[in-house]
Amino acid sequence: MGHVIGIDASTTATKAVLVDEAGAVVGIAAAEYGFDQPRPLWSEQDPGLWWDGSVAAVREVLRTTGTDPTGVAAIGLTGQMHGLVLLDAAGDVLRPAILWNDQRTGAECDAIRSALGPRRLVEITGNDALTGFTAPKLVWVRDHEPDVWRRVAHVLLPKDYVRLRLTGDYAMDKADGAGTLLFDLAARDWSPEVLAALRIDPAWMAPTFEGPEVTGTVSAEAATETGLRAGTPVVAGGGDQSANAVGVxxxxxxxxxxxxxxxxxxxxxxxxxxxxxxxxxxxxxxxxxxxxxxxxxxxxxxxxxxxxxxxxxxxxxxxxxxxxxxxxxxxxxxxxxxxxxxxxxxxxxxxxxxxxxxxxxxxxxxxxxxxxxxxxxxxxxxxxxxxxxxxxxxxxxxxxxxxxxxxxxxxxxxxxxxxxxxxxxxxxxxxxxxxxxxxxxxxxxxxxxxxxxxxxxxxxxxxxxxxxxxxxxxxxxxxxxxxxxxxxxxxxxxx
Known part of the structure; x- marks a missing residue:
């Protein structure tokens, strides 16, 4: 019987769940980690922790269940939403990720409302500007860390950094993308109007896919680290709330x-x-x-x-x-x-x-x-x-x-x-x-x-x-x- 694996890169642990063709959970493994609060209201995390946790959890679930990786038909990804991951042109992390529970961006939320108008912002994105979302974090980096801003080439969310390490591809699902406050909700893709208003380069934003669409395959390097078969398909997945809804x-x-x-x-x-x-x-x-x-x-x-x-x-x-x-x-x-x-x-x-x-x-x-x-x-x-x-x-x-x-x-x-x-x-x-x-x-x-x-x-x-x-x-x-x-x-x- 074949299997699939769901990987969840949450705030405190990465979990890997092995599921068989009948939809039954066959095995579970997790690797825990922490996050940093270097200043009041700040919440940050090293993206490398998500990858290390994914490697450990996947290896453990394969080992404890005795699963042959050649029988793993596909991988699905989910994780904490809204976190900001900034990468340079080589794909290297520029600064610690700013997480969903970071509260430093109150002034940036006001600036976003002013740039677009509160009503227009909700009409496009479906949401008001809140400190938890990704867009205010980007504006904060733009205004407070110009040396980082000048080097930005890619913007990802937490689970999509795991995807990058797993497949080498820059990609994102539409559910998680919509949680950035940079999405056109009706069009199900990045909003040119919002990106322009916030002075964010559209080239930084990853292509978006529907949740079950294949975005790439496990690379040879990642196969060596995780124990998975090189070439295993990886689907877009979804942010933790939409993936949880699928799960129930x-x-x-x-x-x-x-x-x-x-x-x-x-x-x-x-x-x-x-x-x-x-x-x-x-x-x-x-x-x-x-x-x-x-x-x-x-x-x-x-x-x-x-x-x-x-x-x-x-x-x-x-x-x-x-x-x-x-x-x-x-x-x-x-x-x-x-x-x-x-x-x-x-x-x-x-x-x-x-x-x-x-x-x-x-x-x-x-x-x-x-x-x-x-x-x-x-x-x-x-x-x-x-x-x-x-x-x-x-x-x-x-x-x-x-x-x-x-x-x-x-x-x-x-x-x-x-x-x-x-x-x-x-x-x-x-x-x-x-x-x-x-x-x-x-x-x-x-x-x-x-x-x-x-x-x-x-x-x-x-x-x-x-x-x-x-x-x-x-x-x-x-x-x-x-x-x-x-x-x-x-x-x-x-x-």
């Missing part, structure tokens, strides 16, 4: 993905480019050809529950905490929680937003507070979903949930009630790396389309549906939505 089967309109990890992401596939006029939710190309997606991002989702546990009930297992919360009634006896512990991105792109419990009384105990945290996170996710629906997205039929928070039956039910859709879990837990593997399977010719691959390989199991509490949650959500506008001035005075 969220590849058609009406089937949504929800990631409930430290942050919370609501990901909706669309059949045409849609954007929210104020840019409060993201709009990107999907790794699925001729599909796009909208995405809302909550910065503290399961992270809110972790904070609460560590602050109030240190050492208590999350499962025990959640089980006890089920003893509190829906609505937590009038207690609401704002989950803006790290600021927020959707629906309020506000770094000064803060968390809050509202409605506390002497009758509330730890069970109520725990449930209120779960409900507050669900309400925040609903805010993002509502923005996407207002922008023209169809309401979801099913939400495929992943991440540590979805292990709680109570939280799954709260999500179903608040979001108004069936919640399902899926048969695999390898997320983006698995999705990259499925894209490789399509590129290898095992499946005719990404949709066919996902339907064949991903098994979804419904675990919760909207229940009798759903109408009451709708009323509580309306009260929840009043809180941020009322408290925002106080947040600013406290910052």
């Amino acid at each position: 089967g969220a590849v058609v309109p009406g089937r949504m993905a929800l990631s409930l990890g430290t942050s919370g992401v609501v990901f909706a596939t669309t059949d045409r480019p849609l954007f929210e006029p104020a840019g409060r939710v993201h709009a990107f190309c999907h790794a699925v050809p001729a599909r796009w997606h909208m995405m809302s991002v909550m910065l503290s989702a399961a992270g809110s529950l972790r904070w609460f546990r560590d602050a109030v009930a240190p050492g208590v297992p999350f499962g025990d905490l959640a089980d006890a919360a089920a003893e509190a009634p829906a609505g937590s006896d009038g207690l609401l929680f704002l989950p803006y512990l790290s600021g927020e991105r959707s629906p309020y792109p506000d770094p000064l937003a803060r968390g809050a419990f509202v409605g506390l009384t002497l009758a509330h105990d730890r069970r109520h507070l725990t449930r209120a945290v779960m409900e507050g996170v669900a309400f925040g996710l609903r805010d993002g979903l509502d923005l996407m629906v207002t922008a023209g997205m169809a309401a979801p039929d099913q939400i495929r949930a992943s991440g540590g928070g979805t292990a709680s039956p109570l939280w799954r039910q709260v999500l179903a009630d608040v979001l108004g859709a069936e919640i399902a879990t899926v048969s695999t837990t390898e997320g983006a790396a698995y999705g990259a593997g499925l894209l490789a399977a399509v590129g290898a010719g095992w499946f005719p389309t990404v949709e066919a691959a996902a339907d064949a390989a991903v098994v979804a199991t419904p675990v919760a549906a909207p229940g009798p509490d759903a109408p009451r949650y709708a009323a509580w959500h309306a009260t929840y939505r009043d809180l941020y506008p009322a408290l925002s001035p106080s947040f600013r005075r406290l910052a």
